[in-house]
Amino acid sequence: MEKSGKIFFVLFLSLVLAGCQKEQTEISGYQIYRVNADGTVLEPEDYTPQASGGDALIQEFVDKLGEVPAQVGHKKAIPDGVGITSVKRTEQNLRVDFNGTYSKMDNITEVFCRAAVVKTLVQIPGVETVEFTVNGQELADVQGNPIGVMGDDSFIDTKGEGINSYHSASLVLYFADKDGKKLVKEMRNIHYSSNESLERLVVEELVKGPENEKLRSAVPADTKILDVTVEKDTCIISLDKAYGQTGAAAVTPEAAVYAVVNSICENCDIDKVQIKIDGESEVKFRDAVDLSQGLTRNEEIVVQPEENGTITPGVGVDPALKE
Incomplete structure (x- = not known):
């Protein structure tokens, strides 16, 4: 009863996702997502931005994601050499384009990078989803299937239940x-x-x-x-x-x-x-x-x-x- 083409188990990661959904308790209500020193846990850092909203806040968050964290034991989720070349907003969606170095990341690093960027940017008022492209081409998984738009609930943690395997699936x-x-x-x-x-x-x-x-x-x-x-x-x-x-x-x-x-x-x-x-x-x-x-x-x-019709992953x- 194999359902080939339905579910793609593209990543088997040993990781701890404790802390991914830490409640926003600071006055600012914003967090910049980092990773721990081993690159196996998302680590949110409370942040008070200078910009109040709009494109200025988007750019401030993008810049912050690329900075080395001040907190000991944390490192930025976007590795050196991986750069964001542009960010375009269409209604409630942000399309973030990366340079070609993005494609050279290993699976573990890539999924944490993607989770950190998405979970950081969807906090911005009016932004509900984020879409990734690499050199203008839509990001795809290891099976060649488009990742599509992602929201905060695209990355589900286990609320501190311990080491686990992390999977990606395309659900119909x-x-x-x-x-x-x-x-x-x-x-x-x-x-x-x-x-x-x-x-x-x-x-x-x-x-x-x-x-x-x-x-x-x-x-x-x-x-x-x-x-x-x-x-x-x-x-x-x-x-x-x-x-x-x-x-x-x-x-x-x-x-x-x-x-x-x-x-x-x-x-x-x-x-x-x-x-x-x-x-x-x-x-x-x-x-x-x-x-x-x-x-x-x-x-x-x-x-x-309709004949020859398709359904698009993520959309x-x-x-x-x-x-």
């Missing part, structure tokens, strides 16, 4: 169309710890909702994930009652259920998905879908892209919805 997720009756694919790149199961990660991304404003979330934002387990070829997901009570009028019960089922089966080595509500499986979801048995993916509910919606 299913969200409801504007009518709430059919499902549409959306693709996004994510980095995550092996301390978190891929199945749980997929559900968490569904709860976050779609990037495309023309799509609807099939899983309410206030849904709590109670448990996610795998038994042989079946993934068992327990969600709280909010899953079936919020947004019921906007999305059909079939779309709400198969958004989860199709997304899990698409990205994980899973044939069936059983959804429980508050731990109970003997449930007829919104009086329409029987959840007592494991469900297999449903292709009939999926809006198929990723069916071409018909881009207009």
Whole structure:
């Protein structure tokens, strides 16, 4: 049941991500991200900028990222020789272009450099995502797949749970169309710890909702994930009652259920998905879908892209919805 082309495990890094999400407690509320002396841990440093916002603040943060940290035990995440040649802002996205030396970094150094730059720049008011290019060409992973736009939640830590493996994945997720009756694919790149199961990660991304404003979330934002387990070829997901009570009028019960089922089966080595509500499986979801048995993916509910259409990693919606 190999799902080639779906998940790319491009990095197996031994690292500790403790401290990556340190709360901003200083008055300034800003942090410049560094790495520790071994280059294996992101280290945020509180920073009070001189600029108040806009392009001036962007340039100040870029300059600061290139400076040697004053704090003992920290070093800059952008290695010597790797230079930022330009930064262009388009609405809420920053496109950061690097010189060719960027491509010479090893995988560990590169992912920490990328995480430090993104997590530093998305703190700027009005900046939601960052995109990398190298000599004007879009940055790609080791499989040749475009990295695409990245946000603060593109880099998921394990909140101090210890040494772990760090993976990068291209997820194909299913969200409801504007009518709430059919499902549409959306693709996004994510980095995550092996301390978190891929199945749980997929559900968490569904709860976050779609990037495309023309799509609807099939899983309410206030849904709590109670448990996610795998038994042989079946993934068992327990969600709280909010899953079936919020947004019921906007999305059909079939779309709400198969958004989860199709997304899990698409990205994980899973044939069936059983959804429980508050731990109970003997449930007829919104009086329409029987959840007592494991469900297999449903292709009939999926809006198929136009002929020769593709979905773009990190941006990723069916071409018909881009207009």
